[in-house]
Amino acid sequence: MKLHWIRFWVQAGSFFLLTYGGRLGLKLGHCLPCFSCPYVSGCAGHCYLMALQGPFWGTQVSLAALGEKYCLSALGMFAGFALLTVIFSKTWCGWICPFGTLQDWIGSLRRKLGIREAEFSWKLTDRLKPVKYLLLFFLLLIPLLIGNAGLHSDFELPFCQLCPAKPLMPVFAGKFTYFLLDLTNPVTVVMGIISLSLTAFFLVGMFFRDRFFCLFCPLLALMSLFDRVGLIRFRKKVDACLGCGNCRRVCPVEVREVHDEKEKADVLQPECISCFRCVEACPQDNALSVRWLNRSLFSSARERAGKLVEKGKLP
Amino acid sequence: MNIETENRKLRTEYDAELASLRGRDDYSGELEYFLQVLAGGGRNTGKPFAGLACVQVPLELFDAFGFQPFRMRCGSPAMCRPAGDLPALACPVIKSCAGYFKCGEAPEKTCSLSVFPTTCDWTVKLPELLQLKTDEVHFMELPHLRKHERGLKRWLEEVYELKKLLEEKSGKKFSRRRLLASISKYAQAWGTLGRLIEARRQRKISGVWFVVIANAFLQDTVESWTEKVAALLDNYTRPRISGHPGVFLAGSPISFPNLKIMRLLENAGMEVVADELCTSERVLAGVPVCDDFSESGLLRALAEKYQSACHCPTFADNDRRVKNVLDTMRTHRLKGIVYHLLKGCHPYDIESLQFEKEIRKNGFHFIKIETDYSPEDEKQILVRLEAFRELL
Numbered sequence: 001m002k003l004h005w006i007r008f009w010v011q012a013g014s015f016f017l018l019t020y021g022g023r024l025g026l027k028l029g030h031c032l033p034c035f036s037c038p039y040v041s042g043c044a045g046h047c048y049l050m051a052l053q054g055p056f057w058g059t060q061v062s063l064a065a066l067g068e069k070y071c072l073s074a075l076g077m078f079a080g081f082a083l084l085t086v087i088f089s090k091t092w093c094g095w096i097c098p099f100g101t102l103q104d105w106i107g108s109l110r111r112k113l114g115i116r117e118a119e120f121s122w123k124l125t126d127r128l129k130p131v132k133y134l135l136l137f138f139l140l141l142i143p144l145l146i147g148n149a150g151l152h153s154d155f156e157l158p159f160c161q162l163c164p165a166k167p168l169m170p171v172f173a174g175k176f177t178y179f180l181l182d183l184t185n186p187v188t189v190v191m192g193i194i195s196l197s198l199t200a201f202f203l204v205g206m207f208f209r210d211r212f213f214c215l216f217c218p219l220l221a222l223m224s225l226f227d228r229v230g231l232i233r234f235r236k237k238v239d240a241c242l243g244c245g246n247c248r249r250v251c252p253v254e255v256r257e258v259h260d261e262k263e264k265a266d267v268l269q270p271e272c273i274s275c276f277r278c279v280e281a282c283p284q285d286n287a288l289s290v291r292w293l294n295r296s297l298f299s300s301a302r303e304r305a306g307k308l309v310e311k312g313k314l315p
Numbered sequence: 316m317n318i319e320t321e322n323r324k325l326r327t328e329y330d331a332e333l334a335s336l337r338g339r340d341d342y343s344g345e346l347e348y349f350l351q352v353l354a355g356g357g358r359n360t361g362k363p364f365a366g367l368a369c370v371q372v373p374l375e376l377f378d379a380f381g382f383q384p385f386r387m388r389c390g391s392p393a394m395c396r397p398a399g400d401l402p403a404l405a406c407p408v409i410k411s412c413a414g415y416f417k418c419g420e421a422p423e424k425t426c427s428l429s430v431f432p433t434t435c436d437w438t439v440k441l442p443e444l445l446q447l448k449t450d451e452v453h454f455m456e457l458p459h460l461r462k463h464e465r466g467l468k469r470w471l472e473e474v475y476e477l478k479k480l481l482e483e484k485s486g487k488k489f490s491r492r493r494l495l496a497s498i499s500k501y502a503q504a505w506g507t508l509g510r511l512i513e514a515r516r517q518r519k520i521s522g523v524w525f526v527v528i529a530n531a532f533l534q535d536t537v538e539s540w541t542e543k544v545a546a547l548l549d550n551y552t553r554p555r556i557s558g559h560p561g562v563f564l565a566g567s568p569i570s571f572p573n574l575k576i577m578r579l580l581e582n583a584g585m586e587v588v589a590d591e592l593c594t595s596e597r598v599l600a601g602v603p604v605c606d607d608f609s610e611s612g613l614l615r616a617l618a619e620k621y622q623s624a625c626h627c628p629t630f631a632d633n634d635r636r637v638k639n640v641l642d643t644m645r646t647h648r649l650k651g652i653v654y655h656l657l658k659g660c661h662p663y664d665i666e667s668l669q670f671e672k673e674i675r676k677n678g679f680h681f682i683k684i685e686t687d688y689s690p691e692d693e694k695q696i697l698v699r700l701e702a703f704r705e706l707l
Binding site: 111114115116117119121122123210237238239240241242243244245246248249250252260262277281283302303305306307308309310311312 | 461462464467491495496497498499500502503505506509600601602603604605606607608609610611612615616619620623624626634635638639641642645
C-alpha cells in the first residue's frame with residue numbers, strides 16, 4: 001500500500017476518534033498537540049492551546065500566583081504536551097490533527113476539480129514564516145495582560161476566539177452556533193466579526209492552497225521548539241540528492257530547505273508537518289529517510305517514486 | 316561534397332560497427348532489436364518526428380501531442396566530414412550532427428520540428444550553421460542558474476511556450492489526461508532504465524551494451540524501447556562475468572556508432588559499471604511526482620524535472636554533479652574515474668578542473684582522456700588506460 005494511502009486512512013481514523021471519541025468514552029485530556037477543538041462537543045481530547053491560554057493551566061493568571069500550587073498544575077499540563085510532542089514530533093500535524101485533515105480533504109476537492117494550486121513566491125513564503133511565532137507571542141501575552149494589567153476579560157482565550165477551527169470543526173458534531181455573533185458587548189461583537197472574517201479567509205485559502213492554515217499555526221510554532229529533542233528525525237544523504245525538486249514541489253507547506261540542503265544530514269525544518277510526502281516522492285534510493293529513535297521508519301526509493309506516476313490517471 | 320558517397324561511407328561505418336557488436340561473445344538475440352533500431356536511425360511509427368538536441372526538452376509533452384520525440388544523431392565519425400566547413404574547433408558531436416542534417420535522409424530531414432535548448436554555444440548556433448528554416452526550429456532558452464526562483468520560472472515559461480507551439484503544430488488542444496498518460500509511459504521507461512542500471516552495477520550486462528541500449532532510446536517509441544529492455548532484463552544472461560576492475564565513466568556524451576572509448580576501456584581491462592553521460596544513464600531525467608494535477612501543476616512538475624535534476628555542465632550551479640558521482644563511487648566501491656572529454660566540448664572541459672580536484676581530494680583515481688571520433692589516437696589512449704588500470 002502506498003504511503004499516502006496509509007496516511008489517508010490514519011488521518012480519517014484520527015479525525016473520527018478525536019471528533020467523536022468522547023461519545024465513546026475516550027478521554028485523552030487537555031494537552032493534545034493538535035487541533036482537536038474543545039468546542040466540538042463529544043471530542044476525545046483538547047488542543048493544548050486552550051489550556052495554554054486559559055486560567056487553569058495556562059498564562060491567564062496573576063504573576064503572584066506563579067509561586068503557588070497553580071504553577072505545578074500548569075507545568076504538569078505543559079509536561080504532558082511536551083512528552084507527546086517529543087515522542088511523536090510533528091506527525092501530530094501531518095497524520096493526526098483533525099483540522100489538518102480537513103484542510104487535506106478540501107485540497108483534494110480542488111485537485112478533483114482540476115483547479116491549480118495558488119503559488120506563493122519564495123519571498124512571500126519566507127515572509128510568512130515568522131507570523132506563527134508572532135501569533136504564539138500574542139497568544140501568551142494577552143492572557144497575561146488579562147491576569148495582570150486589567151485587560152477586559154472578554155478577551156479570554158484570544159486565539160480560540162479567532163481560530164477558524166472554532167466555527168468549522170463543531171459542524172462535524174452538528175453544531176453551527178459558532179457562526180453566530182455574540183452580541184453581549186462591543187468586545188464580543190468585534191471579536192466575532194474578526195473570527196468570521198478570518199474563517200472565510202482561511203476557508204478560501206485552504207481551498208486554493210494546501211495546508212494554508214498551517215503556514216500561520218501557533219501550535220506548529222510551539223511544537224517546532226521541540227524539534228531538537230523530538231524522536232522523529234529526517235535524514236538526507238546529501239551526496240545522493242539529484243536536486244530534482246520533487247520534495248520541494250509536493251511539500252504542502254512549501255519547505256524548500258530539504259531540497260536546498262547540500263551539507264547537513266538533519267533536514268527537519270520548523271515548518272515541516274511530518275507528512276513524509278517528500279520522502280515518498282524522492283526518486284533516489286535512501287536519499288531521504290524518516291527515523292524514529294534512530295531507527296529507520298521509511299526511506300525514499302526509486303521504484304516507489306516511479307509507481308506514484310505510473311498510474312497516469314487524474315485523481 | 317557528394318551526398319551519395321558520404322552516405323555510402325556512413326553505411327559502411329554502421330555495418331562495420333554493427334558486425335563488430337554482433338560478433339561479441341556476449342551478444343544475444345535479445346540485443347538485436349537495439350542494433351536494428353540504431354541501424355535504422357529513427358523508426359517510422361507514422362507519427363511526425365520532433366528532433367531534440369539535448370536532454371532538457373520535456374519528452375512527455377511531444378508524446379502527449381502525438382509527436383515522436385527523436386534524439387538527433389551525433390555519433391558518426393563519417394558524418395564529421397561533410398561538416399568540414401564548420402569551425403575547426405567545433406566538437407565532434409556538433410560536426411557529426413551537422414553531417415547527418417546535410418547528408419542524411421530521415422528523420423533529420425523530415426522532422427517537422429527541431430528543438431534546441433540553449434545549452435552550450437555550439438548547440439545554440441547549430442541551427443544557424445545548418446541554415447535550418449526558422450519555422451522548423453524552436454529554441455528553449457535554458458536558464459543556467461537554478462538556485463533562484465527566477466531561473467525556475469523562466470524555464471517554466473519556456474515549457475509553456477513549447478506547449479503552445481505543439482498545440483499549433485498538431486492542431487490539438489492540451490489535455491491533462493493525455494499528458495498524464497505520457498508521463499506514465501516515460502515513468503515506466505525510467506523504472507526499466509533503473510533496472511538496467513542495477514544490472515550493469517552487478518555486471519550482468521557490459522558497459523558497451525548498456526550504452527548501445529541507452530542510445531536506442533528515442534530512436535523508436537518509448538513503449539517499444541521499454542518493452543524490449545524489460546524482456547532483455549528477464550531473459551538475457553551474460554556468458555562470462557568480467558573480473559576487470561570497475562570504473563566510473565564521466566564527461567562528454569558517447570553516441571552510436573562511436574563506441575571508441577568503450578572499446579578501449581574494455582581492451583585496457585576495465586569495466587564501466589556506472590556513468591553520468593547524457594546519452595547513457597542520464598537519457599531519462601526522472602519522474603515528475605506532483606500533487607497538483609492542474610495544467611499549471613503538471614507543466615511545472617515537468618519543467619522542474621528536466622531542469623533541476625540535470626547535471627549538464629552548462630549550468631552555473633552544478634555542484635550536485637560531483638557529489639552524486641562520489642556517492643555512486645562509494646556505494647559501489649569503485650576506485651577510479653575515467654573522464655571522457657571530446658575536443659571542443661568546452662563545458663565538460665571547464666568543469667573537469669574542479670571535478671578532478673574534488674575526485675582526487677576524496678581519494679579516488681582520475682584520468683582525463685581528451686579525444687575525438689577519429690581512430691588515430693587509439694593506441695596512445697590504450698597505453699594510458701592500461702597504466703591507469705594498474706592503479707585500481
